[in-house]
Amino acid sequence: MEKAEVYSKLTAVFxxxxxxxxxxxxxxxTADDVDGWDSLSHIRLVLAVSKAFGVKxxxxxxxxxxxxxxxxxLIEKKA
Amino acid sequence: MSLTSPLFFAFLxxxxxxxxISESVVYRxxxxxxxxxxxxxxxxSDVTQVLPLAAFLALGxxxxxxxHLRQSTxxxxxxxxxxxxxxVFLKRFSFFEVFGQLSFPYLTVGLSYxxxxxxxxxxxxxxxxxxxxxxxxxxxxxxxxxxCFVSGPIQxxxxxxxxxxxxxxxxxxxxxxxxxxxxxxxxxxxxxIAATADYAFTFLSPHLLQPTGLPLLKLCAVYATVASLYTVxxxxxxxxxxxxxxxxxxxxxxQLPENFDKPFSARSxxxxxxxxxxxxxxxxxxxxxxxxxxxxxxxxxxxxxxSYLGVLAFFITFGVMxxxxxxxxxxVIYGLLMGAGASINKLWQxxxxxxxxxxxxxxxxxxxxxIYVARGLTIAYFVLALTCLWVPELPQFTYLLARLGxxxxxxxxxVVAAAFSMAALSLDLIQARLRIPITLSAIQxxxxxxxxxxxxxxxxxxxxxxxxxxxxxxxxxxx
Numbered sequence: 001m002e003k004a005e006v007y008s009k010l011t012a013v014f015x016x017x018x019x020x021x022x023x024x025x026x027x028x029x030t031a032d033d034v035d036g037w038d039s040l041s042h043i044r045l046v047l048a049v050s051k052a053f054g055v056k057x058x059x060x061x062x063x064x065x066x067x068x069x070x071x072x073x074l075i076e077k078k079a
Numbered sequence: 080m081s082l083t084s085p086l087f088f089a090f091l092x093x094x095x096x097x098x099x100i101s102e103s104v105v106y107r108x109x110x111x112x113x114x115x116x117x118x119x120x121x122x123x124s125d126v127t128q129v130l131p132l133a134a135f136l137a138l139g140x141x142x143x144x145x146x147h148l149r150q151s152t153x154x155x156x157x158x159x160x161x162x163x164x165x166x167v168f169l170k171r172f173s174f175f176e177v178f179g180q181l182s183f184p185y186l187t188v189g190l191s192y193x194x195x196x197x198x199x200x201x202x203x204x205x206x207x208x209x210x211x212x213x214x215x216x217x218x219x220x221x222x223x224x225x226x227c228f229v230s231g232p233i234q235x236x237x238x239x240x241x242x243x244x245x246x247x248x249x250x251x252x253x254x255x256x257x258x259x260x261x262x263x264x265x266x267x268x269x270x271x272i273a274a275t276a277d278y279a280f281t282f283l284s285p286h287l288l289q290p291t292g293l294p295l296l297k298l299c300a301v302y303a304t305v306a307s308l309y310t311v312x313x314x315x316x317x318x319x320x321x322x323x324x325x326x327x328x329x330x331x332x333x334q335l336p337e338n339f340d341k342p343f344s345a346r347s348x349x350x351x352x353x354x355x356x357x358x359x360x361x362x363x364x365x366x367x368x369x370x371x372x373x374x375x376x377x378x379x380x381x382x383x384x385x386s387y388l389g390v391l392a393f394f395i396t397f398g399v400m401x402x403x404x405x406x407x408x409x410x411v412i413y414g415l416l417m418g419a420g421a422s423i424n425k426l427w428q429x430x431x432x433x434x435x436x437x438x439x440x441x442x443x444x445x446x447x448x449x450i451y452v453a454r455g456l457t458i459a460y461f462v463l464a465l466t467c468l469w470v471p472e473l474p475q476f477t478y479l480l481a482r483l484g485x486x487x488x489x490x491x492x493x494v495v496a497a498a499f500s501m502a503a504l505s506l507d508l509i510q511a512r513l514r515i516p517i518t519l520s521a522i523q524x525x526x527x528x529x530x531x532x533x534x535x536x537x538x539x540x541x542x543x544x545x546x547x548x549x550x551x552x553x554x555x556x557x558x
Contacts, residue, residue: 019382035437039349039364040389040425043372044382058206060235062373063365 001053001079006072013052017045027069053079080121082323083270083544090117095330099250107244111220111331118225122186131169131185132193138165139197140218146204147212155205159198166194172406189228191403195362196222200236202366209236217243226324226331230317232338233358239333248332256529261326263536268319271543276312278547280305280469287482288475295487302483303491303498309469310462314342317356343503346444346453348424348460355461359400368396386429393425394418404468409476413467420460455500459492 007025015023018036031037037045046062049055049071055078065071080087094114098107123129142158169190171180203209213221213236221239284305286293293301318339328335336358345351352360375388394415401414431440443449470476483491 035441036432038428039368040372040385043369044376044385047373047376047380058208059202059365059369060206060208062369063361 001076003072003076006053006076006079009052010049010068010072010075013045013048017041017048025068027067027072029068030066049075055079080118082320083266086121090114090121091327095327098331099248104245107332108216108220111224111244112216115220115223115225115228118228119186119189119223122188127183128185131181131187132190135165135169135190135193136219136222138162139193139200139222140215143197143200143204143213143218146201150205150207152205155201158201162194162197162201166190170406172402189223192227192229192231192233193222195231195233195359196236199233199362199366203236211240220244224333226328226333226335230320231358232321232325232336233362234336238336242333244332246332248330250330254329256533258326258329260529260533261322261329263533263540265319265322265324265326266540267536268315268322270319270540273312273314273316273319274543274547276308276315280308280312283308284469287479288470295484298482299487299491299494302479302487303494306462306466306491307495310458310465313465313468314339343458344454345457346450347428348420348457351457351461352421363396363400367399368392371395386425389425390422393421397421401467405471407471408473409467409471412476413464416464416467420464451500451504452496454503455496455498458499459496462495463488463492 011023011025014025014034015021018034018041020035023034031042043062046057050057053075055075057074061074065074080090094110097110097114101107119129119132139162142154142162145154146158168178168180169185170187200209200213217240220243221234221236224234224239227234283301286301287298287305321338325335325337338357338359340354340357342351342355345354371392372388375392376385379388395418397418398411398414401410401412401417404410404413428440431443434440435443444453466479467476470479480488
């Protein structure tokens with residue numbers, strides 16, 4: 001899957017999970033930059049991403065993500 | 080081997096010197112393995128005492144090997160159940176006394192942390208995060224690393240494996256100085272601060288459980304003091320221990336993970352747990368909380384339920400963590416109190432966000448008054464909940480609660496919270512105003528000042544250790 005495609009699909013998932021229609025993400029976006037991105041909504045986000053891209057993540061992958069860039073790279077590798 | 084014993088220093092010096100005799104990986108791994116064996120042997124008076132530990136390790140190794148052969152959920156489930164049953168049996172949990180116990184005395188130190196290491200390897204082998212085949216000797220070096228044997232930090236195998244005798248160790252002047260400085264700081268915390276707090280705690284705490292009662296006000300004052308002293312003792316004992324082992328680690332080519340990150344600066348209970356005993360809380364987050372929340376959310380996908388599922392997961396996670404800490408019913412109460420703290424914190428966040436909106440809530444949490452009130456409440460809650468660790472028997476625990484009553488507990492909580500808030504505010508104000516004169520900061524980094532500082536710490540350690548006449552033991556060894 002192309003990176004641009006990953007980001008456009010990922011943006012839609014973020015907007016849906018965090019309920020913010022104008023939410024924009026960059027590779028450097030972290031949990032601190034998004035209101036309400038906490039340990040619980042992180043799991044909801046991972047579930048939504050798994051469903052949207054048809055991929056699965058391991059415990060270490062879920063816990064080890066530092067920013068959106070790492071998440072997108074991981075998705076690109078798996079999808 | 081006690082951390083403050085001459086034997087430990089001799090052992091340490093031998094291990095560090097032996098390690099640096101040769102750069103051969105095989106040789107260094109042999110030294111590390113032998114050091115672990117000697118360290119464990121120092122706890123034994125008879126060779127049979129180590130057999131249950133050896134059996135536990137062997138079972139763990141069999142499970143991991145089975146998972147390497149077949150990465151199936153069934154193998155993982157059977158393995159986890161077998162490991163947990165073996166652990167619960169060896170730790171002699173009071174709830175499972177009916178299953179009987181081994182009739183001879185044996186070593187239980189280290190089991191609690193070996194459990195986490197084995198379970199983490201099993202889960203990661205199953206998910207494919209850990210593809211490397213682990214040999215039996217590497218398995219021993221990882222699970223029984225003498226630096227982390229008694230009480231962590233809980234390292235991941237992947238991080239351990241990148242060092243494990245093969246990482247190049249450049250012991251130049253600054254590295255060695257930093258290591259010794261860290262070790263000395265650890266001993267200052269351990270031998271001076273924690274031991275003094277323990278001394279006062281041991282002196283005052285019997286008053287709380289004496290049958291001839293103190294009047295309620297005095298009882299609350301004593302309770303607040305005793306509970307605070309225990310917290311000081313626990314933190315400085317544990318974090319001092321971590322400074323010592325992390326410092327030694329750098330001399331043996333091991334970069335161990337940090338376990339504390341200024342926990343008393345936390346502005347919420349949830350933040351506190353990101354700063355306190357970090358490797359334990361990260362382990363629980365990774366291998367219990369996250370999978371549990373994921374499972375619950377898959378069953379009940381409505382976003383409106385998110386915080387309630389979170390509350391349930393907090394209670395289960397902290398409940399398990401509580402039971403892991405000790406084998407009596409009071410530790411279940413400890414877990415539930417921690418679960419309640421995390422849940423109240425989460426529900427408060429959700430309620431505030433709904434009421435004020437995200438931006439206004441964020442502004443509120445950044446106001447000075449809110450910060451210090453929140454810091455006080457966070458620490459006071461933790462300080463009182465820790466009572467479970469120093470009154471671990473249920474009859475005494477209920478007796479203390481009955482004597483304090485609701486008024487006593489609430490009163491003590493308010494007093495501790497207010498005292499901590501004021502103290503934190505004053506300290507921060509003083510720190511912000513303190514300016515080190517330019518002339519002083521220039522000589523601050525000089526060799527003489529650095530070494531004077533280190534020597535001063537050592538002198539203080541010797542002076543206080545002589546005064547107290549007591550070599551403190553490591554508190555977390557009991558858990």
